[in-house]
Amino acid sequence: MGNQVGFTLWFTGMSGAGKTTVARLVEKELRNRGLKVEVLDGDIVRTNLSKGLGFSKEDRDTNIRRIGFVCDLLSRNEVIAIGAAISPYRAIRDEIRAKTGKFVEVYCQCELDTLIERDVKGLYKKALSGEIKNFTGISDPYEAPLNAEVTIFSDGESPETSVARVIAKLEEMGYVPAGDEDDDYSDEEKGMVEDRLRALGYM
Amino acid sequence: MALFGKRKAKPKKRRIVFLGIDGTPHSLVTRLVAEGVCPNLASVLKEGTYAPMYSVYPTVSSVAWSCMMTGVNPARHSIYGFVDRKPGTYKLYIPTSKHMTSETLWEYLSRMGKRVVVMNVPVTYPPREVNGILVAGFLAPNVDKAVYPTEMAARLKTLGYRIDTDPWIARKSKDDFLVDFRETLAGRGRTLLEFMDREQWDYLHCHIMETDRLHHFLWEPMERHDPVYEPAFYDCYRQIDGLVGEVRRRLDEDTTLIVMSDHGFCTLRQEVYINNWLRDAGYLSFSSGEPKSVADLAPESRAYSLDPGRVFINLRGREPEGTVAPGDEYEQLRDELAAGLMDLRDPESGDPMIEKVVRREEIYHGPHFERAADLVAVPLRGFDLKGAVNRPALTFKGDELVGMHTYDDAMLYVQGARFTRTGFSVVDVMPTILDIMELPKPEGLDGVSTV
Numbered sequence: 001m002g003n004q005v006g007f008t009l010w011f012t013g014m015s016g017a018g019k020t021t022v023a024r025l026v027e028k029e030l031r032n033r034g035l036k037v038e039v040l041d042g043d044i045v046r047t048n049l050s051k052g053l054g055f056s057k058e059d060r061d062t063n064i065r066r067i068g069f070v071c072d073l074l075s076r077n078e079v080i081a082i083g084a085a086i087s088p089y090r091a092i093r094d095e096i097r098a099k100t101g102k103f104v105e106v107y108c109q110c111e112l113d114t115l116i117e118r119d120v121k122g123l124y125k126k127a128l129s130g131e132i133k134n135f136t137g138i139s140d141p142y143e144a145p146l147n148a149e150v151t152i153f154s155d156g157e158s159p160e161t162s163v164a165r166v167i168a169k170l171e172e173m174g175y176v177p178a179g180d181e182d183d184d185y186s187d188e189e190k191g192m193v194e195d196r197l198r199a200l201g202y203m
Numbered sequence: 204m205a206l207f208g209k210r211k212a213k214p215k216k217r218r219i220v221f222l223g224i225d226g227t228p229h230s231l232v233t234r235l236v237a238e239g240v241c242p243n244l245a246s247v248l249k250e251g252t253y254a255p256m257y258s259v260y261p262t263v264s265s266v267a268w269s270c271m272m273t274g275v276n277p278a279r280h281s282i283y284g285f286v287d288r289k290p291g292t293y294k295l296y297i298p299t300s301k302h303m304t305s306e307t308l309w310e311y312l313s314r315m316g317k318r319v320v321v322m323n324v325p326v327t328y329p330p331r332e333v334n335g336i337l338v339a340g341f342l343a344p345n346v347d348k349a350v351y352p353t354e355m356a357a358r359l360k361t362l363g364y365r366i367d368t369d370p371w372i373a374r375k376s377k378d379d380f381l382v383d384f385r386e387t388l389a390g391r392g393r394t395l396l397e398f399m400d401r402e403q404w405d406y407l408h409c410h411i412m413e414t415d416r417l418h419h420f421l422w423e424p425m426e427r428h429d430p431v432y433e434p435a436f437y438d439c440y441r442q443i444d445g446l447v448g449e450v451r452r453r454l455d456e457d458t459t460l461i462v463m464s465d466h467g468f469c470t471l472r473q474e475v476y477i478n479n480w481l482r483d484a485g486y487l488s489f490s491s492g493e494p495k496s497v498a499d500l501a502p503e504s505r506a507y508s509l510d511p512g513r514v515f516i517n518l519r520g521r522e523p524e525g526t527v528a529p530g531d532e533y534e535q536l537r538d539e540l541a542a543g544l545m546d547l548r549d550p551e552s553g554d555p556m557i558e559k560v561v562r563r564e565e566i567y568h569g570p571h572f573e574r575a576a577d578l579v580a581v582p583l584r585g586f587d588l589k590g591a592v593n594r595p596a597l598t599f600k601g602d603e604l605v606g607m608h609t610y611d612d613a614m615l616y617v618q619g620a621r622f623t624r625t626g627f628s629v630v631d632v633m634p635t636i637l638d639i640m641e642l643p644k645p646e647g648l649d650g651v652s653t654v
Binding site for chain 2: 151152153156157158160161164165166167168169184185186189190192193194195196197199200201202203
């Protein structure tokens with residue numbers, strides 16, 4: 001895989017909206033296609049790269065800038081860098097977009113009511129009771145993207161669908177080669193097979 | 204039941220020879236046997252039970268045989284038609300064995316230490332590994348690429364094996380097709396008998412696709428007693444009966460013969476282009492004057508159809524340019540489309556064309572449910588629902604494709620057994636086979652044994 005295109009695939013959205021789930025599935029799909037991928041997951045980055053940072057606006061910005069910095073390094077070296085972090089502030093996301101060039105933003109949208117109801121990590125309960133301060137969506141703002149390349153709806157579609165839509169977008173943008181859905185046939189064979197289906201009235 | 208007693212006394216496990224006759228209706232078999240066209244089949248049928256069986260929605264061979272070979276519904280095995288749309292796009296692709304997400308009967312048998320020989324089943328290309336031999340069927344591009352293990356290809360060529368008849372020949376000339384039928388079936392028969400005699404197997408499966416082609420191109424002349432093509436049609440079945448005789452002669456008492464067809468057939472009255480109706484009713488428009496596929500639909504479109512009778516809503520969040528909101532708007536549109544489809548009338552006769560419209564949650568359940576069409580229209584006999592986008596009118600009747608599939612009137616025959624119920628479908632065949640082979644069933648099958 002000598003000449004793969006490096007780019008940054010950035011998942012943003014509130015806690016529990018499916019960023020990590022979909023990012024990991026996209027990672028798997030891209031690896032299956034023989035592409036080099038790294039994932040920078042917000043929860044994990046905070047235990048190493050950004051250890052010690054808190055959740056004030058300043059610390060959040062620093063955290064996102066660090067993830068963006070590493071993504072940029074990776075994508076310059078033909079690696080697909082996947083960032084998955086709440087990244088609530090539009091200005092910082094746009095700053096990273098401007099810096100990295102090849103930047104694909106995926107907005108993981110989910111109704112707040114659904115997130116509170118789901119509360120997989122039990123964080124919303126703590127935020128609502130005041131146990132956690134500066135919690136995005138409850139006591140801190142989330143600024144939704146205005147021009148995300150892909151918007152996925154974790155309360156309205158399966159992760160499989162979300163992944164397919166992200167991959168389709170990347171293929172459309174020419175960042176990843178078309179998938180193996182058609183690879184079972186060479187172009188010539190595909191023409192032959194379609195011709196056969198046409199003869200039988202199936203196309 | 205005596206047979207079961209006898210079997211218990213024998214330490215040897217049962218083997219199976221499975222003959223798939225694509226699209227041969229139960230009612231046709233009954234008639235062929237009664238009229239003396241198929242004496243060998245008649246003898247075979249006396250040795251067990253045969254009954255009508257239901258197919259699957261939508262009723263096409265790729266979906267029906269996928270259900271047969273996996274024992275699960277399409278939302279588990281992922282095969283919903285001969286073409287499907289790539290998730291997240293309007294682009295079409297041709298589903299193959301790579302897209303099948305379930306273990307097949309022969310893969311399961313391989314895992315259980317059985318040796319299998321499987322020939323010509325649809326949606327087995329590219330060939331997946333088995334303990335034995337697999338020759339992929341319809342939509343394999345050539346013999347060399349169709350075979351597992353690959354060394355087997357040379358042997359098949361020596362036997363004059365062909366993957367399929369050529370439907371373009373059939374469109375041009377029925378007479379040439381009949382020659383093609385004879386030669387293709389002969390090569391398949393030779394190969395089957397050679398495998399039967401010289402290979403070791405516990406499960407031997409031969410699929411005859413030729414019958415489906417025969418019906419597509421000659422069903423109508425057969426039904427209206429055409430002086431040339433009715434006898435020619437029966438001659439084709441005489442050839443099949445000859446092969447059944449050869450197979451029967453080779454069966455020993457440890458082997459059970461199963462014969463199955465995957466759907467019925469009837470005369471085609473009209474091809475019905477659902478996308479034309481959607482366009483005329485204002486649900487669908489195209490960005491190009493001469494659209495090639497649904498990939499050319501205009502962003503404001505609300506619904507589109509793929510062959511046969513599958514209707515997809517242009518749903519926001521699922522389709523790249525979805526216009527219909529999930530929830531109430533989606534449900535209202537589904538109701539509206541279902542009602543509109545039910546109202547469709549044949550422009551020539553004024554007859555209704557749709558029997559019913561099923562919602563996907565009524566017929567599919569499983570991890571790949573989201574890939575399913577939102578509605579599946581089920582036609583009345585004679586009305587073949589098509590997915591083409593570039594047709595000039597709602598209906599068309601040509602003189603080439605003159606037969607079409609039916610959901611009912613498929614058939615199942617099992618030698619030496621008695622069915623415990625009626626009304627079963629293709630998904631119930633795999634568990635039936637496992638019962639006969641006295642093997643445990645894998646978890647998660649949708650089908651239930653019929654014996």
